[in-house]
Amino acid sequence: MAKDKAKKPRRPRAETPKGFRDYFGAEVSARNAMLATIAEVYHRYGFDPLETAAVETLEALGKYLPDVDRPHAGVFAWQEEDDGDWLALRYDLTAPLARVAAQHRQELPTPYRRYAMGPVWRNEKPGPGRFRQFYQCDADTVGAPSVAADAEICAMLAETLEAVGIPRGDYIVRVNNRKVLNGVMEVAGILDPADQDRFEHERGIVLRAIDKLDRLGEDGVRALLGAGRKDESGDFTEGAQLSDGQAEIVMGFMAAGRETGAATCARLRELVQGAETGETGVQELETIAALLDAQGFGPDRIVIDPSVVRGLGYYTGPVFEAELTFEITDEKGRPRQFGSVAGGGRYDDLVKRFTGQAVPATGVSVGVDRLLAALHARGRGGAEAHGPVVVTVMDRDRMADYQAMAAELRGAGIRAEVYLGNPKNFGNQMKYADRRAAPVAVIQGEDERARGVVQVKDLVLGARIAEDATLEEWKARPAQYEVARGDLVTEVRRILAGGTG
Known part of the structure; x- marks a missing residue:
């Protein structure tokens, strides 16, 4: 019998893992230049830099990602052999800040204003232009209960976009308030102020559905509010199972935008009438609009828009999103708007998880990779970087x-x-x-x-x-x-x- 040949060890495949990519010289240089520009704006507004570890305990990170159907709510996590603790790569820069604010609260000034930059990781299904590792650039104020802090973040976001090369007219910062949406859900019968855990599953589906309005359109959102939706590939997404009447209340909320901030707020007051939380949210939006107007940030830069909800579950008040309004061509040659490149909001309960005491906080996160791609799409990526x-x-x-x-x-x-x-x-x-x-x-x-x-x-x-x-x-x-x-x-x-x- 022939002697079996010894099997040679298999060579590793030289390829990046699915959902990840490599960045080379010019790309890294362009990113570093953008980060420096953004940092200069943040620094001018009085924010200090902070660097945290890429790894946090799973307990500290919490479960706030929208992709709740994946293991560990969409994070890369592993269990330590010695003590059994679960660790995870950070999925954003806000959750680590909450831990820092709680851990070092005796030494930090109040309010604490910080900015942070670095990669984050999400265990989500990758796709064209959607990676599992990407850069974020955040600025947050911890310890300021006034919505003046939210207005300041929105103003700083607008100035940041202009500083990196996005002129007025090519972007808009949209502002809403989770309290208003909670008021709408209370009117719709899917939020019980006496029992916040009741209907939590349904509310999560509603939030994610509204957040997909630009991509799915009204019909797609309406399907997710009801029985569910099947996409082009045949995959079915469970709906919130709302009645037609309940769904109409939510859809009416998304269509509440008017030509002026005052008119939009007036319409929102009608929708949340009788819901105390919702009425408080409308008042906060009116205050934010007045503060921004006093600083010269008009509707050509920042608007009140009820369709903005943000997908993360930890937002408790004002939420905002920066959208690029110019058209680009997709991979099939079809025109489409570039979409969102930054977002954030108020998250007054995130630090409370550690301390048991309410700590107000608000902040914004800029998607650096998307912003670089947007500049490239508009031919504004700057001169080609020279080598040595x-x-x-x-x-x-x-x-x-x-x-x-x-x-x-x-x-x-x-x-x-x-x-x-x-x-x-x-x-x-x-x-x-x-x-x-x-x-x-x-x-x-x-x-x-x-x-x-x-x-x-x-x-x-x-x-x-x-x-x-x-x-x-x-x-x-x-x-x-x-x-x-x-x-x-x-x-x-x-x-x-x-x-x-």
């Missing part, structure tokens, strides 16, 4: 000379590197410079060294000329020329500033 200046190697025995050139450039604040591959084929060195998006290549062979010069190759100009310039322009604007060795830094700096040879 590449010092080529003509003689491997003169590596010290080439390293000295790179060191001089770096000392002048210019990003530079020496080619460290096999220098035998000069063409490969230039291909490398192209792949690195290098703006300049520096060349010095034995002849140039003897004459005390270097060859400077303007790769950006060379590529532009190769694409669309005439022969006369080639002669008038050479992309490669000699300069004195001592003028290397000056010449490279001039090219990077937009000069020509």
Whole structure:
């Protein structure tokens, strides 16, 4: 019998896990630049930075994600072997803040204003443009009960969008109040003020249904308020089982928007009449509208919109969402609006989970990856990021000379590197410079060294000329020329500033 061949160990597949992606140089640089811009706005409003661990206890995170049908309410969690505690990757930056505010409440100022930036993880079904890891950029005020704090967050959100390159007219910040929605649900008979746990399941479905109005339309939301909805793939989503009369009350709430904030609030008062919580919510919306108007934030930037509810379950008062209003083309060539890029609201009960005492809080979260994608879709992603200046190697025995050139450039604040591959084929060195998006290549062979010069190759100009310039322009604007060795830094700096040879 033939001897079984020993099985070779299986090689791991070189692929990212489903729902995750890698980010390369230009993407990371663009994100960092955006984060710096956002941080500057937050800092100007008086917020301080905070970094928390990526991992929290599952107990501390709580169960507030809308995707409640997945294990552990949509978080990545595992159990420790030694003590049996459950840990999880944070699903947002707000739940960790609640833990920090409770844990360090004796040392922190009140109100505590902080901003945080970093990746979060959600164990949700991935899809086109929907990843399980993404960046958020948050700002929150903990310890301020006045809705002036909510108005300030909305104003800061509008200024943030404009600072990163979204002009007025291309975005709108929509504001609503969960108390108003609770009042509507009380009128509809699916919220009992004396027993908040009653109808909790139905209310959760209603919240998620309203939050999908833009995507599903009125008919889709109405189906989810009733028996349920089957999507194009055949998957069925359970409905809230509301009667036609109950559903009409909720649908009327979503259609309460009017031309002015005052008119919208007047309509909402009619809908929540007799529900004390709802009437309080309308009063808060009126106050927010007045505060924003006093600061010059009119309806071209911020509006009262009853259709905004936010999916997370911990919101208790005002909620807001920033939507980009311009059209883009989807993967099938169909026009559609880009949609939401930021949102937040008041969550007065989140810290209370730890302390037993009510601690008011409000905040906003910006979806950085979506905002970057929006800028790219509008052609506003900024100039293409350049790579480093590449010092080529003509003689491997003169590596010290080439390293000295790179060191001089770096000392002048210019990003530079020496080619460290096999220098035998000069063409490969230039291909490398192209792949690195290098703006300049520096060349010095034995002849140039003897004459005390270097060859400077303007790769950006060379590529532009190769694409669309005439022969006369080639002669008038050479992309490669000699300069004195001592003028290397000056010449490279001039090219990077937009000069020509």
